[in-house]
Amino acid sequence: MEQIQIIDSKKHVGETVKIGAWVANKRSSGKIAFLQLRDGTAYFQGVVVKSEVPEEVFQLAKSLNQETAVLITGEIREDSRSKFGYEVGISGIEVVGESTDYPITPKEHGTDFLMDHRHLWLRSSRQHAVMQIRNEIIRATYQFFNDNGYVKIDPPILTGSAPEGTTELFHTNYFDQEAYLSQSGQLYMEAAAMAFGKVFSFGPTFRAEKSKTRRHLIEFWMIEPEMAFMHQEESLEVQEQYVAFLVQSVLDNCDYALDVLERDKELLKKYTTLPFPRISYDDAVELLKKNGFEDIEWGDDFGSPHETFIANSFEQPVFILNYPKAIKPFYMKPHPTREDVVICADMIAPEGYGEIIGGSERATDFEYLLEEIRNCGLDEEEYSWYLDLRRYGSVPHAGFGLGLERTVTWLAGIEHVRESIPFPRLLNRIYP
Ligand code: 4AD
Ligand code: MG
Numbered sequence: 001m002e003q004i005q006i007i008d009s010k011k012h013v014g015e016t017v018k019i020g021a022w023v024a025n026k027r028s029s030g031k032i033a034f035l036q037l038r039d040g041t042a043y044f045q046g047v048v049v050k051s052e053v054p055e056e057v058f059q060l061a062k063s064l065n066q067e068t069a070v071l072i073t074g075e076i077r078e079d080s081r082s083k084f085g086y087e088v089g090i091s092g093i094e095v096v097g098e099s100t101d102y103p104i105t106p107k108e109h110g111t112d113f114l115m116d117h118r119h120l121w122l123r124s125s126r127q128h129a130v131m132q133i134r135n136e137i138i139r140a141t142y143q144f145f146n147d148n149g150y151v152k153i154d155p156p157i158l159t160g161s162a163p164e165g166t167t168e169l170f171h172t173n174y175f176d177q178e179a180y181l182s183q184s185g186q187l188y189m190e191a192a193a194m195a196f197g198k199v200f201s202f203g204p205t206f207r208a209e210k211s212k213t214r215r216h217l218i219e220f221w222m223i224e225p226e227m228a229f230m231h232q233e234e235s236l237e238v239q240e241q242y243v244a245f246l247v248q249s250v251l252d253n254c255d256y257a258l259d260v261l262e263r264d265k266e267l268l269k270k271y272t273t274l275p276f277p278r279i280s281y282d283d284a285v286e287l288l289k290k291n292g293f294e295d296i297e298w299g300d301d302f303g304s305p306h307e308t309f310i311a312n313s314f315e316q317p318v319f320i321l322n323y324p325k326a327i328k329p330f331y332m333k334p335h336p337t338r339e340d341v342v343i344c345a346d347m348i349a350p351e352g353y354g355e356i357i358g359g360s361e362r363a364t365d366f367e368y369l370l371e372e373i374r375n376c377g378l379d380e381e382e383y384s385w386y387l388d389l390r391r392y393g394s395v396p397h398a399g400f401g402l403g404l405e406r407t408v409t410w411l412a413g414i415e416h417v418r419e420s421i422p423f424p425r426l427l428n429r430i431y432p
Contacts, residue, residue, distance in 0.1 A: 005039055006038070006041050006042040006043070009076050013077065014075065017073075017074070018073055019039060020096070021039040022123070023065070025106060031051070046087065046089075047088070048090045048093075065099050065102065067120075067123070070093055072092070072093060073090070074091050103117055129261050129412070132254055134408045136250050137249070137408060150198045152202070153189065154185075155182065155192075156185075158172070160382050168208050169208060170206045181205075183205055184224065185224050190331075190386070199227075203221065205219075215353075215409075216417065216427075218425040218426060218427065220421070224401045225238065225400060226397065227398055232361040234398070235359060235400060237275075241274065243317060243407075244273075246411070247272050263413040268411065277316060278318070279314075282298070284310050287309075291309065299324050300327075311353075312352075317347050320345060322343060325342045328360070330373060330378070345359055345400075346358050346359075349407075349410045350410075356410065366391060370387060
């Protein structure tokens, strides 16, 4: 007898098969028992009819606890009443692993309780749906960049450089030297772009931010493309095409997960229309001032209410262009005619999900960068290799970083970034 996974049920209608699964839930009467089964690929229903199976099979079915692991024997049938479309008519059950007093029950639990049981919470249907969307975004990312001629390059995680400012670093010892956990691979990706043309990275990054918001993780995954011989305008086109591709891929391949999460697919569809709107930082400040935000002044960074208001003024993700130089990192290209802004853009997601991309054209001039590195109080020696990129064949180049978890949170339509990563690292939480 063939052992199959639930997801492949449609290929086995009418066949008797074996399935390894866990009992997610159960209800029974005197004559029939329904087991909600999950095997990691999908959820479906197993039906045990008292009159059709040996008495001990029926009694065993009725006695199964939540999250007991079982090997089921049964016939796959169509089930038009369920969204999944198939069920199994059970004829035999073998218990593989007992489960007693499973802590997460179908009743409501508080967030702290669920976070303490994240290793088990991951088994629930909502979390399963979110992780499928995450997986699809990862798959589509590789497809997009591979199809468009990018080379995947892995920057180091242990590093001596601090591209995004020195305040949010995780310090560690590298033998007798001080080192940090990478907060961005960007500077290394610039070196890679000079070697391979168009490159992208995909890896973990770390920020010791004391922020406890629904958008901040301490450890998160970032996709960082970098393109040689490219200016900012073209980079913005790559960004919007990439994000629209992610949205379309999730719509195409995560239909079931989006339904579990009750995500509005018509709304998502709108986010695939190109181009995305663009607004300058200057105009964004004016827009906010005109709409009752008295706290904002030119030169301030936007907080989350500001970003949400700007996002709500448009139907798609929006680019905010050319922020003040004083609030952005040292490597950004200065504006050709203005001293106070740099050539950069943040992409703000709709529906209040905030910034999902930060990017810029990079400064190419050796003297300018050296000066900026000094002004930022950074150690010149540490950046000597980076300056070499401006010594030997410096070219216009641009790149960006997309935060994986913020993108998952947005496309899944969930409340908080902590549910977008299997084991979130948050302020004051490193368990489990
Ligand atoms: O805007 P950021 O800091 O940009 C960079 O690190 C650049 N070096 C990227 C580049 O140009 N290669 O971060 C990029 C993105 C943000 O837009 C956001 O989506 C995400 O990373 N991000 C976070 N996500 C979760 N938790 C945090 N604490 C995050 N900080 C940034
Ligand atoms: Mg940013």
